[in-house]
Amino acid sequence: MTLHHRFNLGFLAAAVFVLMSASARGVSETFAVFLLPVSKELGWSRAEAASVYAFGMLCLGLFSPVAGKLFDKFGPRFLFPLGMGCLAVGPILASQLEALWQFYLCLSLLVGFGAAALGIAVQSALLARWFQQSLTTAVAVVSGAAGVGVMIFSPVAQTFIDDLGWRNAYSSIGLIVICVGILVAIAPWQKISEGRADLRRPKTEGRHSPTSDWTFRRAVRSRPYWCLSAVHFLTAISMFAVQPQVVAFLIEQGTNPITAASAFGVSGISATCGLLIFGIIADRYGALLSVTLSYSLTISGYLLLFMMTVSPSNFLLWAFVISYGASFGSRGPVISALTARIFGRGRDLGLIMGAIFLCMGAGAAVGATMGGVIHDLTDGYIMVIAWSLTAICIPVAIFWTVPELKRAATKY
Numbered sequence: 013m014t015l016h017h018r019f020n021l022g023f024l025a026a027a028v029f030v031l032m033s034a035s036a037r038g039v040s041e042t043f044a045v046f047l048l049p050v051s052k053e054l055g056w057s058r059a060e061a062a063s064v065y066a067f068g069m070l071c072l073g074l075f076s077p078v079a080g081k082l083f084d085k086f087g088p089r090f091l092f093p094l095g096m097g098c099l100a101v102g103p104i105l106a107s108q109l110e111a112l113w114q115f116y117l118c119l120s121l122l123v124g125f126g127a128a129a130l131g132i133a134v135q136s137a138l139l140a141r142w143f144q145q146s147l148t149t150a151v152a153v154v155s156g157a158a159g160v161g162v163m164i165f166s167p168v169a170q171t172f173i174d175d176l177g178w179r180n181a182y183s184s185i186g187l188i189v190i191c192v193g194i195l196v197a198i199a200p201w202q203k204i205s206e207g208r209a210d211l212r213r214p215k216t217e218g219r220h221s222p223t224s225d226w227t228f229r230r231a232v233r234s235r236p237y238w239c240l241s242a243v244h245f246l247t248a249i250s251m252f253a254v255q256p257q258v259v260a261f262l263i264e265q266g267t268n269p270i271t272a273a274s275a276f277g278v279s280g281i282s283a284t285c286g287l288l289i290f291g292i293i294a295d296r297y298g299a300l301l302s303v304t305l306s307y308s309l310t311i312s313g314y315l316l317l318f319m320m321t322v323s324p325s326n327f328l329l330w331a332f333v334i335s336y337g338a339s340f341g342s343r344g345p346v347i348s349a350l351t352a353r354i355f356g357r358g359r360d361l362g363l364i365m366g367a368i369f370l371c372m373g374a375g376a377a378v379g380a381t382m383g384g385v386i387h388d389l390t391d392g393y394i395m396v397i398a399w400s401l402t403a404i405c406i407p408v409a410i411f412w413t414v415p416e417l418k419r420a421a422t423k424y
Contacts (some may be wrong), residue, residue, distance in 0.1 A: 073373015
């Protein structure tokens, strides 16, 4: 295989990952658009509605190590079509449901597994076989596709709801995913899985350089593993307390439903831009600068959201969408690239990344649940914002105060 051909396969893998990420995140996040119509028809409280999203994020986290292990053992040819199938079947079944527990099974369990199987934790393990110096940027490009998925799926879902009702809208989304799944299934995964030969060889370049001898058991006994897990967990607690309620919040502030869904979609494309920008910053200037800037942007977004509760305006709306959206998910590629560089590209990398990503899912579940509960208890969003603002300050402090993580984030 020629060098040119090898690189073409690497970029082909990234292109297919773009489709997968857009579908997985797009389908998962449409629940924010469905939240009000489904809740009104089925008589759910906000906490009950948010619990479906929360359990889905928990399943995403819990299944991430499972997906990583399946990837390490069976490869992408088995895992990725399976994930696309679950991602399609979940919404199709949801169109026929009535009880809350049924939504847990279809939208939380099935879609959660599908998103984990297609998730950035597994994708990063494969991208690490093709990209080295530009790994953060490569992961950011693929992760950024998730924002494009939100931008596309959110207004499409709202249009389907307005024209067809929420049940037929869910069926239509499932059919779209099936079409994408066919493209994923026919990709040359066996050749893509081989990666670049020079990145399969162990390398030793100093004390903090990656080696391929990290096992999962060794990784979980290290401080960097738990620091990265804590960063994922606390960041997700903060972001997902707000995320599933954004569309409902905007509508309750007087925004037209289609405008609210479109604004939510714009936050997705803003996230794509943010992922690319912060990924490039991390590759060129270090992860520490990248995460510090992105966390600062998140804090600014929360302050804008608080101002909207006092005096809503279109300026504040779009300022929030851009600032909050640009920081959403921007830490993920940095953490994935740090994981690959700290723990190497060995046989357990998929499992290690999946286990760290589990904490993101658990944090998202806690955040979404608490966001819904706090809203119901206070009948508003101010305390939800305060909860999120408090939680987001801790991860950036971890990057700055834990020596091993600060050193690795500065070095690479």
